[in-house]
Amino acid sequence: MSGYVIGVDVGGTFTDLVCVGEAGDVLTAKVPSTPADQGIGVLSGIANLADRAAVSVEDLLARTKMIVHGTTVATNTMIEWSGAHTYLLTTRGFRDLIDIRRNYKEAAFDIRLKAPYPIVPRRRRIPITERITETGAVLTPLAEEEVRAAARRLADEGAQAVAICFLFSFLAPEHELRAREIIHEVLPSIHVSLSHEVLPKIREFERLSTTIVDAYVTPKLRGYLTNLERTLAERGYAGDFFIMRSNGGVVDVGRAAESGVQLVASGPAGGVVAASSIGAAVSDRNLLTIDMGGTSADVSLIRDGTPSVSMDSWFSRYRVAVPLVDVTSVGAGGGSIAWIDDGGALRIGPASAGSYPGPACYGRGGTAATVTDANLILGYIGADSFLGGAMALDVEGARRALQAGIADPLGVGVEEAAAAIVRIVNHNMANALRVISIEKGYDVRDFSLMAFGGGGPLHAAALVQELRVRRILVPRGHASVLCALGDVLADIRESRSRGYYARSETVDLPALAQAVTTMVDEADALMGEQARNLRRVVECALEMRYKGQTHEVAVPIGSGLEPTPERWAEVLADFDRLHAQRFSYSRPGAEIEIVGLQVDRFALRAKPEMNGLGRTSQATATSERPVHFPTAAGYVPTPIYSGVELGLGFTARGPLVIEEANTSVVVMPGQRVSLVAGNVYIIEDDR
Amino acid sequence: MSIMMPSTQVAASPQMGELVRILRHADAKLRRSSPSTALGDDRHAVVGLFDETGAVVALSRRAWLASLAATVRSVLDAFGGTLPVGELAVSNDPYAGGTHVTDFTVVRPLAGGTGYLAARFHTLDIGGEQLGSITPRAAEIWEEGVLVPPLRLARSGQADFDAATMLDFNSRLPDVLRGDLKAAVRTLDELDVALATAGLGGRDAHAALLEEARARMRDELAELQDGSWSTTGRIHHCCTGVDVPFELKLTVAAGQLRFAFPVEPAGVKAFVNSSAGTTASALLAPLAAGLPDAACNAVLLDRVTIATTPGSLFHAQAPLPTGYAPYITAGELARRAAELAGQAGLRVAPYEHWFALPARPFSLPGCDDPGCPFPKVGGDTHKTRYAPGARS
Amino acid sequence: MSEVDPITAQVVREYLESVSKEMSSVVERTAVHPLFNECHDYSTGVFHRRDSVSLVARATAIPVHIFASLKSVEAMLDYFGDGLADGDVVILNDPFFGGTHNADWTVMKPIFLEGGGMLCPAVRAHMADSGGPVAGNYNPDAREVWQEAFRIPPVKIVEAGRLREDVRATILANTRIPETLDGDLRAMMAAVEIGEQRIRELCERYGDRVVEACVDEALNYSERRFRSEIASWPKGRTIGVWHLDHDSAGTHDIRIQATLEVSESGLKVDFEGSSPQTPGFVNSTEGNTASWVYTALCAALSDDIPINSGLFRVVDIQTPLGSVVNPVPPAATMSATGRVGSEVGLSVMKALEQIVPERSGNVSYGGSLCTTYGVDPRYDEFFVTIEYGSNLVSASAAFGTDGWGGWPAPFSTLVFNTIEMLEIQFPYRYHRYEYTTDTAAPGRWRGVPAFAMEREAVTEQYVNAIVVGVRHVAPGWAGGEPGIPNEITLATGSPDERAVVETVTRAPLKAGQVMTSLRSGGGGFGDPLERDPDAVRADVLDEIYTREAAKRAFAVVIDPATMDIDTEATRALRVERRNTSQTAIMEATT
Structure with missing residues (x-):
């Protein structure tokens, strides 16, 4: 086997594929997604790759040792509400915590806001007599006959999935385990999600909501993955089949099919993983990323090469508290519609022209002015070079839309209106980048900004002025299939976490050290076969806080804990330091509580070396056109380059625009762009 | 049988006699000009001279010697060991030398920077549950009134009006x-001038007096025999x-x-x-009362x-209330x-x-106990309402 | 003020809103007490002063602070006059210096611009204990402000960049939890530092003069948006009245009367006719009253109008001095953010109900208040906190939606603690924390069901509790039915069982004894007879209503065997009900 690795990422509109051979040769494909059955899109993508490699699908699959797949089946289930007929067993007396949502409502003042979609309406929430206390002691034993009656009811009513969430189950899981056993006596094949397995952590609302989502999406996800695995096997594939999870790690398809909630927001994870490895290739380990697509722009933060992971996310108005790559969505995308509100302010989105009819300049009947129309008028996009010339843009259509929608109401010219739209879009993105960095205690000036997606590289250069980031990175070539690239690059990762309560002064160090090692062994066992001959790394951390606080900090302790007082003193000092960095103060000497343990087991996959670029002597601009720059306060004749012709060592001073297949890289006056190893454009101030 | 020399016959030095006269003159001025002292409980009012290390040189009255010394000590410590000339600080903190929250002590350096002056007065009210900031209902100090740890009221001669207004x-x-504070500040300003003109403001004058x-103390305690004695009280x-x-x-x-x-009972x-x-102050009172003025200062202390033990009935710490300790508990200890x-x-x-x-300022209604020293006011006996159990 | 282009004005306005968000994230990260960082009982904002003080931008947070913070900044500037300089940080909590009640502390850092203008980041938060006679400061026996908490008039806690340790020590000497308060105070000061840094970056970029012009334009923008929303409201005068049961001091049926006048020039809300200030601790300062007026108005508008002084310019609020909505010192005010404040919100909403009924609904979270304190033997430490379980729901129905969740949207920024975290932090064990059956207020859209809580005291502890919403239960809207009376019962099922009648302080709960409460949801909206029968059936299946209640309240007949709607019987019953109610009305009016 010549050892191909294929990354397949199914998105909202397109399914992207990247195929990397051992010799570093790279093939990419982009085919329309097939939401009804995403597998069809995957197969047609593989067929597309096979054509490019001039081999049959069976030959290609035979020579492929690993397929890594990022799917949005779980995500779409939570958007279309097409999941399992789900029931909940919970501690008697606490039947409505999922409705109360700790008082959270997504409106500032609107008392007419509607309730979220009820995955488990009240009638399907079955109270069970049992109670565990805050020390993990059993106060009231499990009423097994109530569980048995519930199981019979599930059978009668055709239940497809069950979530079980008892109070303090993360300290004493026996009631949840026993309840599952009883249910499986009546319904052996029904999917049961136990809260202490999905999220073994304190705060019952977060655990309850995450477990309900897991029960709701897992059956459908498992069906999809099993069918796809069988179809690939039928077409002769015998290699490893991995799935990208929302925390940016990949796991074997069997593991992935056990817990759907881990894939709910896995879409952007691939892109961020790719961004961190591309950044590392150009020795930029502190990155802010901006992925601007058609309907929205997603921003995330990468620190020391590790994408920041958040446990505070909501998805479709449900709390999903498993570690997700922390991506914040900002309103504006290329298709976002610009309009003037009744106070005279210029608003961008949230409504979007989508891909059909799309922006006015697509000439498919769209009349609303969008961000893409503004970029066209300002010259950042070429009318006849858009998508490599595949779509000619109607400049007059864009002018008419901007004139009627924005210029006239504001009493300004069309160019001024277009510049205003881009300025507001850039400003919103700058604010979002600043907020997500301050939330984690960082300053944007220590970071570089990586821009990808259709619109990212168009707007990134202007953000330097607002944010004073170090420099801008634009991954070239694969920018449009970055998520698929991320799938290929991601490591195998198995994360385990559990509640563990102790105090710094009275902790039993040997027991704590043993608990950590046990979790590492558990993670190993789950790793499965594929990872056995790969280099393994483990990162353990203790979740700690000062006594009485509610925010925990994960303190890394490397591959385990030596139970010695000296080492323990070091760990406490690390906590003080990290707390000061994260919360701007520390209290050395104050009593510290340990509340949980985290273990991340990685099997490091060899990063395929993608072919180096051909060197370039000195490419020349293929054309020139007037382009508008705020710093130049107007239009400036600007050289236009064609990305395809450029190679390693290319460098030029702004202003200029490099047109790539799916995007354009805009460089402002006073900036310099250069194409470096790792296939990345770097934009810096030209001092 | 007292074996001590009748020391009062040995006349104090002219400087000490003059110092005590000046202090008593200032004390009288404070009592007249401070509204609270004129209206209310004036036995806690006192004026004192301290050397530059904060040691008591002499006081206008000797009853609260130990407490005033401890308060001045806590004020100096709060500002890094010294108060620069032109600064003035105040405190009523019982847990930092004071007695109860109504007793405010104003401290300021001598104009020459060679020592400190302090004036204490019992102000009529500083918040809390009841007018007069002393209530038998109190189970915590915050029910009595507001705590003021050492707080600066003036810097380089300029008033920190926001701190003063907070009070x-x-x-x-x-x-x-505000009238009490002004009276104390004016009293200390005039005292500073009087001491300077009498040549009692300098370091060497203070050293000589000490x-x-x-x-004098050596004489007083010359024939004191070693030994130990104990007794019980309630x-x-x-x-x-x-x-x-x-x-x-x-x-x-x-x-x-x-x-x-x-046997040291816990706080209640x-x-x-x-x-x-x-x-x-209570334990020293019987001794101090008989000493000549010259010996009633840091030397005695x-x-x-x-x-x-901190937190006990005799070493109150937050949140233990202290309102009536200067009367009931101090009396028994003395x-x-x-x-x-x-x-x-x-x-x-x-x-x-x-x-x-x-007798004043705000007499508290008595209770049904036959020996209750408090007058009955309007038949509202407070024993039932105030029993600690009810207030826990 | 020079003319500034609208795009720059918009960019500056959104930048200042982002600054408020950044200040919120700093506060949340660094605060210590769960009331602060778990429940988010705080707010941040940026203020401006040229000739008068205005709120420019705020992060979404507790609306009760909206107007009060503005009053606090005004108080600071009046108080210090020109005695303020860059590098000063001022703190205050006094209700009569623009505050709401003593528990709300405000920290402000003025930044002086060329030409005499000023921008000022401010953070305001509820502190768990500010000294005073009663732990947690809710002292129902208080008759004057000194019996509530330590009063902080405007004081410079930092002067020219130097922390005044003695002022901080005095503040921390007057709290029962100094270490926690020190952490929370540090969090608020760190937040105004970030606020200052971002504002200076903005002024460096655009220049002070342009930034101030943009601030004016930001206010004009909100004014235009607000005026266009109320342009369609019918002109004229409507009166809304609501009552508060009691003030815990013997005064009952405290009347709040809001006369709303919609005219070409804008809105006027006049509280003439409201009760005089009472001896109890429910007196609502001007800042608190105004905040509640805006909470009601904003709930009736679209959600995305930036709240700033551009809005406040359109509304003229008249509060008679010495009334319960504008008390003179030394009135006690601690409970006013909930009680009287809620009734101000309801009276304004009751006036709005008469002109824009589909916009009306409950905006208040008022109702019972319960604080618990004692010593937790597990940590051998004093604890004091508010028990939200006794006041967990109040959302009413609104046009097009049943009541759901806990409180109405304006107060959803306050996050309830979780059972598991509560049982670790405090010596409680919860037996019940859920909705109840047959308690949701009927209407075309029904209110949220009443909420039942049962909390066992694991060790001896003390409860201060106030129960209101018994004489005057949660009102219905546009023809909807009202809620049910609230209840709190101590030591339920034990010989010491006692229902809390209005107020109880320092009530002991022995170890093992249980406190129970039932908190009414908000009222229904619209005529119950117009509720979609399928919605009633869904409620019956969800055990929100029993079949009997469905028949009684909504005239919907459900077959017990099949649980299907008997459409014929339902139609007939509804016709019959309408006729009887018609005749009842006829008799009443003749």
């Missing part, structure tokens, strides 16, 4: 409190149902006196917990150590100390009036 806002009688005090307060026994022991060794409490949720300042001092051959002089219950 006003926390009194039901802001004009009275030396005189040491000599802190009893009818209205809050407090009735707690204790044991007090006095040890004399090589001219040094040491008070300790072999009632307003009779005695602060360290109150306890020290250096001769005596008092061992208490009586037991007098008993032991007598046995040790120390001369004891009358002190009881220092701790007698105040």
Whole structure:
């Protein structure tokens, strides 16, 4: 086997594929997604790759040792509400915590806001007599006959999935385990999600909501993955089949099919993983990323090469508290519609022209002015070079839309209106980048900004002025299939976490050290076969806080804990330091509580070396056109380059625009762009 | 049988006589000009001179010697050991030398920077549950009134008006409190001038006076025999149902006196917990009352150590209320100390009036207990309502 | 003020809103007490002063602080006059210096611009204990402000960049939890530092003069948006009245009367006719009253109008001095953010109900208040906190939606603690924490069901509790039915059982004894007879209503065997019900 690795990422509109051979040769494909059955899109993508490699699908699959797949089946289930007929067993007396949502409502003042979609309406929430206390002691034993009656009811009513969430189950899981056993006596094949397995952590609302989502999406996800695995096997594939999870790690398809909630927001994870490895290739380990697509722009933060992971996310108005790559969505995308509100302010989105009819300049009947129309008028996009010339843009259509929608109401010219739209879009993105960095205690000036997606590289250069980031990175070539690239690059990762309560002064160090090692062994066992001959790394951390606080900090302790007082003193000092960095103060000497343990087991996959670029002597601009720059306060004749012709060592001073297949890289006056190893454009101030 | 020399016959030095006269003149000025002292409980008012290390050189009255010294000490410590010239600070903190929240002490350096002056007054009100900031209902100090740890009220001669106004806002009688503070500041300003003109403001004058005090103290305690004596007492307060026994022991060794409490009760949720300042002042009172002015300063304090456990009934800490300790608890401690001092051959002089219950400012309704010292006001006996159990 | 282009004005306005968000994230990260960082009982904002003080931008947070923070900044500037300089940080909590009640502390850091203008980041938060006679400061026996908490008039806690340790020590000497308060105070000061840094970056970029011009334009923008929303409202005068049961001091049926006048020039809300200030601790300062007026108005508008002084310019609020909505010192005010404040919100909404009924609904979270304190033997530490379980729901129905969740949207920024975290932090064990059956207020859209809580005291502890919403239960809207009376019962099922009648303080709960409460949801909206029968059936299946209640309240008949709607019987019953109610009305009016 010549050892191909294929990354397949199914998105909202397109399914992207990247195929990397051992010799570093790279093939990419982009085919329309097939939401009804995403597998069809995957197969047609593989067929597309096979054509490019001039081999049959069976030959290609035979020579492929690993397929890594990022799917949005779980995500779409939570958007279309097409999941399992789900029931909940919970501690008697606490039947409505999922409705109360700790008082959270997504409106500032609107008392007419509607309730979220009820995955488990009240009638399907079955109270069970049992109670565990805050020390993990059993106060009231499990009423097994109530569980048995519930199981019979599930059978009668055709239940497809069950979530079980008892109070303090993360300290004493026996009631949840026993309840599952009883249910499986009546319904052996029904999917049961136990809260202490999905999220073994304190705060019952977060655990309850995450477990309900897991029960709701897992059956459908498992069906999809099993069918796809069988179809690939039928077409002769015998290699490893991995799935990208929302925390940016990949796991074997069997593991992935056990817990759907881990894939709910896995879409952007691939892109961020790719961004961190591309950044590392150009020795930029502190990155802010901006992925601007058609309907929205997603921003995330990468620190020391590790994408920041958040446990505070909501998805479709449900709390999903498993570690997700922390991506914040900002309103504006290329298709976002610009309009003037009744106070005279210029608003961008949230409504979007989508891909059909799309922006006015697509000439498919769209009349609303969008961000893409503004970029066209300002010259950042070429009318006849858009998508490599595949779509000619109607400049007059864009002018008419901007004139009627924005210029006239504001009493300004069309160019001024277009510049205003881009300025507001850039400003919103700058604010979002600043907020997500301050939330984690960082300053944007220590970071570089990586821009990808259709619109990212168009707007990134202007953000330097607002944010004073170090420099801008634009991954070239694969920018449009970055998520698929991320799938290929991601490591195998198995994360385990559990509640563990102790105090710094009275902790039993040997027991704590043993608990950590046990979790590492558990993670190993789950790793499965594929990872056995790969280099393994483990990162353990203790979740700690000062006594009485509610925010925990994960303190890394490397591959385990030596139970010695000296080492323990070091760990406490690390906590003080990290707390000061994260919360701007520390209290050395104050009593510290340990509340949980985290273990991340990685099997490091060899990063395929993608072919180096051909060197370039000195490419020349293929054309020139007037382009508008705020710093130049107007239009400036600007050289236009064609990305395809450029190679390693290319460098030029702004202003200029490099047109790539799916995007354009805009460089402002006073900036310099250069194409470096790792296939990345770097934009810096030209001092 | 008192074996001590009738020291009063040996006349104080002219400087000490002049210093005490000036201090007593300032004290009288304070009592006249401070509204609270004129209207209310004036026995806690006092004016004092301190050398640059914060040691007491002399006071206008000797009742609260230990407490005033401890308050000045805490004020200096709060500002890094010294108060620069032109600065002025105030504190009512019972847990930092004070007695109860109504007793405010103003401290300022001598104009020449060679020492400090302090004036204390019992202000009429500083917030809390009841007008007068003393209530038998109090189970915590914050029910009595507002705590003011050392707080700067002026810098380089300029008033920190926001700090001063913060105090006003926390009194039901802001004009009275502001009047008391102004009276204290004016009294100390005039005292500063008087001391300077009398040549008593300089370091060497203070050193000489303290030396005189040491000599006088040596005479007083010359024939003191070593030994130790102990006695028992009870802190009893009818209205809050407090009735707690204790044991007090006095040890004399090589001219040094040491008070300790072999039986030291824990603090109670009632307003009779005695602060360290109150306890020290009470135990020293029988002795101090008889000493000549010259010896009634830091020299006496250096001769005596008092061992208490923080948080006990005799070393109150937050949140223990202290409102009535300067009367009830101090009185009992002083009586037991007098008993032991007598046995040790120390001369004891009358002190009881220092701790007698105040007739004014706001008499508290008595209770049904036959021995209750408080007058019955409008039939509202407060025992039932204030019993600590109800207030826990 | 020079003319500034609208795009720059918009960019500056959104930048200042982002600054408020950044200040919120700093506060949340660094605060210590769960009331602060778990429940988010705080708010941040940026203020401006040229000739008068205006709120420019705020992060979404507790609306009760909206107007009060503005009053606090005004108080600071009046108080210090020109005695303020860059590098000063001022703190205050006094209700009569623009505050709401003593528990709300405000920290402000003025930044002086060329030409005499000023921008000022401010953070305001509820502190768990500010001294005073009662732990947690809710003292129902209080008759004057000194019996509530330590009063902080405007004081410079930092002067020219130097922390005044003695002022901080005095503040921390007057709290029962100094270490926690020190952490929370540090969090608020760190937040205004970030606020200052971002504002200076903005002024460096655009220049002070342009930034101030943009601030004016930001206010004009909100004014235009607000005026265009109310342009369609019918002109004229409507009166809304609501009552508060009691003030815990013997005064009952405290009347709040809001006369709303819609005219070409804008809105006027006049509280003439409201009760005089009472001896109890429910007196609502001007800042608190105004905040509640805006909470009601904003709930009736679209959600995305930036709240700033551009809005406040359109509304003229008249509060008679010495009335319960504008008390003179030394009135007690601690409970006013909930009680009287809620009734101000309801009276304004009751006036709005008469002109824009589909916009009306409950905006208040008022109702019972319960604080618990004692010593937790597990940590051998004093604890004091508010028990939200006794006041967990109040959302009413609104046009097009049943009541759901806990409180109405304006107060959803306050996050309830979780059972598991509560049982670790405090010596409680919860037996019940859920909705109840047959308690949701009927209407075309029904209110949220009443909420039942049962909390066992694991060790001896003390409860201060106030129960209101018994004489005057949660009102219905546009023809909807009202809620049910609220209840709190101590030591339920034990010989010491006692229902809390209006107020109880320092009530002991022995170890093992249980406190129970039932908190009514908000009222229904619209005529119950117009509720979609399928919605009633869904409620019956969800055990929100029993079949009997469905028949009684909504005239919907459900077959017990099949649980299907008997459409014929339902139609007939509804016709019959309408006729009887018609005749009842006829008799009443003739």
